[in-house]
Amino acid sequence: MPSPGAAVPPRLPVEDSYLELLADTLESLDVPARGQFLQRYIRAITHLDLRETQCIQLWDEMLLRRRELSENLGRPVALKTALMDVLASAGLFRVPIVIEYDELKTLQLNAVTDPLTGLYNRRLFSETFEKELNRGRRYGLPLGLVVLDLHRFKEVNDKHGHPRGDEVLRAAAATLKKALRTSDSAFRIGGDEFALLLPQTDAEQALALSRRVETVFAEMLQPLQLSVGVSMDHGVATFPQDGEQADQLIRVADERLYRLKHANHGRTANGGTRTQPDAAPPQSASTPERSTTPPPPISIESGRAPERSESKAEPPQAPASPQPSQAAAPPPAYAVQRKAERVSMAGTNAYAALGEQGTRRARVIDLGFGGVAIELDAQEELPENILAVLHVPILPPVRVSLKPVWSQRTTQGAFRVGCAFVS
Numbered sequence: 001m002p003s004p005g006a007a008v009p010p011r012l013p014v015e016d017s018y019l020e021l022l023a024d025t026l027e028s029l030d031v032p033a034r035g036q037f038l039q040r041y042i043r044a045i046t047h048l049d050l051r052e053t054q055c056i057q058l059w060d061e062m063l064l065r066r067r068e069l070s071e072n073l074g075r076p077v078a079l080k081t082a083l084m085d086v087l088a089s090a091g092l093f094r095v096p097i098v099i100e101y102d103e104l105k106t107l108q109l110n111a112v113t114d115p116l117t118g119l120y121n122r123r124l125f126s127e128t129f130e131k132e133l134n135r136g137r138r139y140g141l142p143l144g145l146v147v148l149d150l151h152r153f154k155e156v157n158d159k160h161g162h163p164r165g166d167e168v169l170r171a172a173a174a175t176l177k178k179a180l181r182t183s184d185s186a187f188r189i190g191g192d193e194f195a196l197l198l199p200q201t202d203a204e205q206a207l208a209l210s211r212r213v214e215t216v217f218a219e220m221l222q223p224l225q226l227s228v229g230v231s232m233d234h235g236v237a238t239f240p241q242d243g244e245q246a247d248q249l250i251r252v253a254d255e256r257l258y259r260l261k262h263a264n265h266g267r268t269a270n271g272g273t274r275t276q277p278d279a280a281p282p283q284s285a286s287t288p289e290r291s292t293t294p295p296p297p298i299s300i301e302s303g304r305a306p307e308r309s310e311s312k313a314e315p316p317q318a319p320a321s322p323q324p325s326q327a328a329a330p331p332p333a334y335a336v337q338r339k340a341e342r343v344s345m346a347g348t349n350a351y352a353a354l355g356e357q358g359t360r361r362a363r364v365i366d367l368g369f370g371g372v373a374i375e376l377d378a379q380e381e382l383p384e385n386i387l388a389v390l391h392v393p394i395l396p397p398v399r400v401s402l403k404p405v406w407s408q409r410t411t412q413g414a415f416r417v418g419c420a421f422v423s
Helices: 014-027 031-046 052-073 079-089 101-111 122-139 153-160 162-179 203-224 246-264
Strands: 143-151 185-188 193-199 231-239 351-354 360-367 371-376 386-391 398-409 415-422
Touching: 014 031, 014 079, 031 052, 031 101, 052 079, 122 143, 122 185, 122 193, 122 246, 143 153, 143 162, 143 203, 143 246, 153 162, 162 185, 162 193, 162 203, 193 203, 203 231, 231 246, 360 386, 371 398
Parallel strands: none
Antiparallel strands: 143 193, 143 231, 185 193, 351 360, 351 386, 360 371, 371 415, 386 398, 398 415
16 A cells, blocks of 8 residues: 555556556466467557467567666556557557457457357366366365266267257257356367366265266257267266376376276167166176177176176185185186176275274275275285275275185285175
C-alpha cells in the first residue's frame, strides 16, 4: 500500500492494459502454444506470415526494448511503445491493430482445445497432469487417472462413414462433460482415446465414475441407432498408490485398460452385453477372444491345465506341511472350472495383509476366480485357513479366507503359495 502523500501511479489506458494482460497470458503458455498465438497476433497487426520462431524472437526483443527504454527514461514504458518501436525498426509494422480481449481468449482456447469434440487436447493434458501431480505431492492428496477408448469404433467408420463416426466421438465428449464434476478435466488424447484427471479421487471413486461414464455413454448412443455395438472401456490408475510420475501412471492405466478390454469383449464380437467388473476377485470377465469354449481348469499361479480336465473336479487337499515342489514336478492345479484366466499382478503394488491384525504382508502375484497366489520372502508354516485382506489396484480392500493348496520355492529364494478362496 502506498504511504500517505505518495503519488498514485496513473491508471493504464485500455489498450496498454490489453497488452499487459497479453504478456501475462503468454508467460503461462508453453513454447509451442506461445509461438502459435504470436504468429497469429503478429499476422493480424503486420499482415505478414512469419515463422513461429521469428514471432517468439520479436516478442522477446520487445520485452528487452521496454526494459532498456524504461531504464534510459527513468520511468516505466508501456508495452505498446516498445512493441511499436521493435516492429518499426524491423520494417514490419504496417497496420496498427490492438487485439481485443475476447479474441485473445478465443485464440488461447483454440490452442488447447480439440475442434471436433470441444474437449481439451493432448498438449493441455500433459501440462495439467504435471500441475495436478505437483499439487498432490505438495498437499498429500490422491489423484485419479482414467484412460478410455471406444471399442469397435473403426467398424462405425467402415459401415456408417466418418461423419457418423464424428457423431460417436461427440457423443463420447458429451458423456464425459455430463458425468464429471466441476473439478475434473476431460481430454481427447488420440483418435478414439480419451483421458480424465480426477483430483482428490481414490481408486474406488475413480472406478465408480468410470462405470457411470460407460452407462451414460450407452444412453447417449441410442438416438444414433448404430448397427455396431460401440462401448467405452476404461483403465484406472491412482497417485500415489500406482506411481508418482505421469508416465508410470499412464502405463498402469493403459495396461488395465487393455486387460479389461480383453476380458470384457471375449464373447461380445457381435455387440453382445458386456460384463462389468466387480469390486471383488474378478469373476465376471468373459472368455478370452481367442477361444469360444470355456477354458479348462487352470493353476492359480502357473496358468497350466491339469492332466485331468473334469469340469467340476474337487480341489485337492492341502498337505499337512507344505513342502517346496521339485523342479521336475509342476505345482498341483486347483482344478475348479474358472470363468476367467488369471490376472497377473506383476509390476503393481498389490499385497495381502495376513492374520487378524494384518501385521504380515505378502506380495500378490496373480488373482483368479478360484483363488490367489501370494509370495513371502522366506518359507514358513502356514495354517490351514488364513484370514487376509487383499489390496489390489482398482478394487477396494477385500477381506477373504484363504486355504493354502500348493507351495513352491522360487529361483530367487522366495516362498510362493497358491491359495483357494474359502467361504
